Amino acid sequence: MHHFIKVLTSSVSSFRGMIPGEKTVLVTRKHWFFLFLPSWAFLISLFLPFLLYFYISRFTWYPFISGFFWFLVSVYVLVMWIAFSYNLMVYLLTCTIVTNKRLIRIETKGFFRYERDETDLGRIQDIAVKISGIFAAFLNFGNLEVQTAGTVVRFIFPQLPNPQKIRELIMSLQEKRMR
Amino acid sequence: MQNIQDIILGVAVLVYLWYVFIIVYHLIRFGIGVHPKVVVLVFFLISIFLLMLSLWAWSRVNWDQLFDLIKKFLSVTKTG
Numbered sequence: 487m488h489h490f491i492k493v494l495t496s497s498v499s500s501f502r503g504m505i506p507g508e509k510t511v512l513v514t515r516k517h518w519f520f521l522f523l524p525s526w527a528f529l530i531s532l533f534l535p536f537l538l539y540f541y542i543s544r545f546t547w548y549p550f551i552s553g554f555f556w557f558l559v560s561v562y563v564l565v566m567w568i569a570f571s572y573n574l575m576v577y578l579l580t581c582t583i584v585t586n587k588r589l590i591r592i593e594t595k596g597f598f599r600y601e602r603d604e605t606d607l608g609r610i611q612d613i614a615v616k617i618s619g620i621f622a623a624f625l626n627f628g629n630l631e632v633q634t635a636g637t638v639v640r641f642i643f644p645q646l647p648n649p650q651k652i653r654e655l656i657m658s659l660q661e662k663r664m665r
Numbered sequence: 666m667q668n669i670q671d672i673i674l675g676v677a678v679l680v681y682l683w684y685v686f687i688i689v690y691h692l693i694r695f696g697i698g699v700h701p702k703v704v705v706l707v708f709f710l711i712s713i714f715l716l717m718l719s720l721w722a723w724s725r726v727n728w729d730q731l732f733d734l735i736k737k738f739l740s741v742t743k744t745g
Contacts, residue, residue: 501697502695513697513698547734550727550730550731550734551731551734553722553725553726553727553731554726554731556725557719557722557723557725557726559722560715560718560719560722561677563718563719564681564715564716564719567712567715568681568685568688568712571688571708571712574704574708575688575691578692578696578700578701578704579691579692579696579701581697583697592695592697594691594695597687597691600695
């Protein structure tokens, strides 16, 4: 119970696996555009049962099945809601964390499936920003490619908002750490 | 027949609640920052509301009338 309350009331900056003296500087997720696209698909699909209603409500047998039809619609909405929430969960739990010591990438791939990569700021050799495509240029999102001296030599942080600012932030933190 | 319907309904509700629980668990356990926790609250309330709506819709279905209609439809298709 104590752990549950602690998790619910944890501050913006805390996350599992923090090391002593570590402070979170930034928690960022993929650009909202990548949540917006599937959300539209779900929203549009919610109108499908109503289109079907306008078609079948003309038939003489419709009053006999109207209760069952609306029950099926409610089940359809339930399923769509769970599917949308699953997408939202994956979006929220896939994030990039910049701390004063490390750069961490957590990628959620489904229920109980996630990948976590991290590198020490001191090991970073180069950070490149890659923006490709018209939407990326307009909405200002892109990939952050981090070259390191560690065992995993290249980290790719995909579709981050304001990648240039994040790059500058990481470099300034790296400079502070070097001093 | 009523018993079978109740069992199907019970299993469906349990499966739904399981998915709701798993999503809530993930967002609370692995979420970083305030956003996931706010989403959990909204998600949970909407999920319960939608479940209640579905149960209400289930209670309003006239199953006898529906089965009669299906029987009539099948007999028409059999006799051609």
